Amino acid sequence: MTSSSLLVADDLAFAFAGRRVLDAVSLALSGGEIVALLGPNGAGKSTLIRLLCGRLRPETGTVRLEGHDPAESASARRRIGLVPQRIALYPHLTVRENLDVFARLAGLAGADSAEAVGRILATCDLHDVADARCSTLSGGWQRRTNIACGVVHGPELLILDEPTVGIDLPARRAIEQLLTRLAGDGMAVLMTSHDLDELGRICDRAAFLDAGQLVAEGRPETLIRQRFGEQREWSIELADWPDDALCRKLATLGLQPEDAEAPLRWRGLAEALDLDALDALPAVEWRVRRPGLEALWRDLFGRTPEADDA
């Protein structure tokens, strides 16, 4: 946390129905940076987002957006844009009409709203579909419009929940570019996503939540280097079901099955493996790569992230 931070959440705690959902969580965001908020289902991400938006008040701790509490200040809330996971649009309205509606609901007057809509149509490359009703758009265009409606009123902080879920690769890439562009314009972006490859490409920092506590936070390269050093991620896909002898051999190499019930794919971390020994295995393929956020996730939480974990 720095003195130039846009948003500062300090020592937040929150309990619901007697169960502690968040405990001593601190997080800061600055303009122009993209922060990934990660953790398994039930870790407390949604609660943290609600606290940051001012929809909930913490039991202890504070949330400040340039000194103002979003739970108290309407003007502070207006500086936040929220993009829900679901397509939060009016399906019977066109893209342009949706943008205009959300701009006006956010408090922009007529002329300002029209100007903002024009600018966001350009920023989000939505001109081609501006007059199409949202119900007729493909998933990718709807996702892009969903984000555009969250930024049309010119927020300084954008919070996105799974902005790319359910869309194809080209549409995901387009949204990554859009978010990078928005951050490049000075907006602070906080997002959750189950697509850790995507996050690894675009985020400046990652914050991992587990059971309501922040268990790791920092730049992805730094976190990964601290955790794995010079280790590389090795993976092997076998051609056939392995017998006991082969399983023992793979374990000796430091590899573990991804799925114990179907041990066809094995994975492990090591600085180096005996390539001759690997080559002698009955494998369809074997790969080696630098560990990423997904490896960090597995290391922190002991399992592979799934769509609803984000």
Add this chain to the structure above:
Amino acid sequence: MNRPRTSTGVLPMIATVCRVMALALLRDRGAMLMIFALPPLMFFVFAEVFSGTDGDSLQLRVQVQDRVGSPTTGALAEAMVADPSLAAALLPADAPDPRRDVTTGEVDALVVIRTEPAADLGADLDAPPPIVVVSDAARGLAGPVVAARVQRLVQREFTHLGVARAAALIDALAGPYTVEQQEYLGIALEELAGEPLNDGGGASQDGLVAQETLNGVDPDRGGISYYAGAVAILFLLFSAMQGAISMIDERTSGIVDRLVATPGGYPTVVGGKALFLVGQGVVQVTLIFAFAGVFYGINWLDRFGPWLLTAVLAAATAAGLALLTASLCSSRQQAQTASSFVVLILSAIGGSMVPRFMMPEWLRELGWITPNAWAIEAWQGLLWRDASLVELAPAWIVLAAAAAIMIGLSLVRAGRQAA
């Protein structure tokens, strides 16, 4: 990036919500028909049904069979064929099983002339009446109505038959008549046969009983003004429920999540919806009463101010009930089930389907818990009884209080659901 500008307050937000709802309505032809075309159509059906339920205007299918074939019975049968209120079809005397058409519903009533009615003092008072009206129990009103019309026809055009029977009765009770009296009666009966009394009015033959109708000359008009109000509040409830369900769509789609970050918050959006539903309701009610005014002569514009106040309050109550119902439901399916249940029950008890004066006392009392009863009471008082503003005030107060409470609760629920 552009920076946030000054908030423009909640009124533009409310206007924006109204615009969203108006566009949703304009682009949904089914909803447009349901809200603006169906209510006048339903009112038309109710008005036509209601205007045909009194004895005089009931259009019944009648057959007449003359089994005697005398000049008198032939004239009776011909008169029933010619009478516009009966317009009977003449059956041959040997038509097989004419009662069958009554039980199958082909005709509503069968008039059988089975014996020669006595035209002098020789009537056999112990014998069954010469004319019988046959009807089916499934159409309970048809028998009495046709019997009354036949009786009226006989009194009007065959006066001597009734007088002869009455004279025979007096002869049996206080007689016997003297020869002189019998001669005078014979002459009088012959004169009556040639020139019936033909009074034709609502008074009974003996001049003892007459009918007086209050509130104008057309008793149908009261029923029609009743159903204008009854159909109006019924469709106000249905349409408001339909519109309020958009609240659930907004919750499930995540639009509420987006809106809570706005300056006015979600309660402002719900307030905007309430305002739109009131406006939509007033337009809807206006169409129904305009229809009633053009086609049935209901003078709703004479007291437009109180009429409009009733319309606004009834629409606000319907909006409040709809928003509260939607805010208590967690899914669209649940809301549709709940709203159908609520609207049908309230409308049945409150008199939107069957007039409350036809209900048992306990149900009539129970009806006062419904907005339907109060709205109908206000409109009926205004358009039919010409009630004063003081007399209308209780209905207005109840509707206003119900609207305020339910819209208030909806706003509180909206605030909680947004957190």
